[in-house]
Amino acid sequence: MFRDSARISHQPPLLLCFLWFLLALPVPAQAQALRLRIATLELGACGHxxxxxxxxFCYELGEILARAAGMEPVNHLVPLARGLDEIASGAADMIIMPPEADIADLAEDIGRVKPVTMVAWARVETPLRDVRDLGGKTVAVxxxxxxxxxxxKKFKFIPFPCKNHELGFKxxxxxxVDAVLGPLxxxxxxxxxxxxRRRxxxxxxxxxxxxxxVYASRRLPEDVRxxxxxxxxxxxxxGSVARLRDKYPL
Known part of the structure; x- marks a missing residue:
């Protein structure tokens, strides 16, 4: 009798087995959609x-946008190349950036949030007075x-790839390099x-x-986009976007 009792006491309780079964079930798609994975460019006022x-600007806009849409943001800083790779592979759901060559195939443009003036900036002793002055020069991009x-290619300068504008200025x-390219x-x-200093x-x-x-991955369901x-x-x-623009000039 005691041996039978010991055998019964070592069997997993029925409730514990049921909990294990629940944990093994796949997470419903609706629950997964509550998390929005955001790749924020680690680039000056965009994210740092x-x-x-x-x-x-991009980091905080991503946070408030996800919550305004009823989702929980999972946000992280990435270099531009990695951010594009994450959108392409499905590792990220959203990115905020200027238009790039392949982004339209990977993600839906859901809105314009900030106009940007692109410039090339050189040292005072080698000023750029005209786009023709860029020809043959090495420019940080x-x-x-x-x-x-x-x-x-358009302005005939030699690109010098850098991780960010800080490195470009250094x-x-x-x-x-002879100049740095980026938003003014x-x-x-x-x-x-x-x-x-300006001097x-x-x-x-x-x-x-x-x-x-703002680009939302085409892998997201249409209703989520x-x-x-x-x-x-x-x-x-x-006015939330305008306040962020004032806080973080791009």
């Missing part, structure tokens, strides 16, 4: 670490940006953070204008 905490490589001051307000803020830099040469846009677009429209209308 401040006292160990991620901040920036963001690694992974096909758009900036297209600019190199290469400029070290004489490794973002470059101005980066130059200020690095302590580069070291010439006048920026305007090359064109573009827009920061619709929720994100509707939420973005509300954030634009109530």
């Amino acid at each position: 670490l401040e006292k160990g905490r991620p901040v920036g 963001i690694r992974g940006s096909r758009h900036e490589l297209d600019q190199a 290469m400029l001051m070290a004489g490794r 307000q973002g470059l101005t803020a980066e130059a200020g953070r690095l302590g580069l 070291f830099l010439g006048e920026p040469l305007v090359l064109g204008r573009d827009d920061m846009r 619709g929720r994100l677009k509707a939420a973005l429209d509300r954030l634009i209308e109530d």
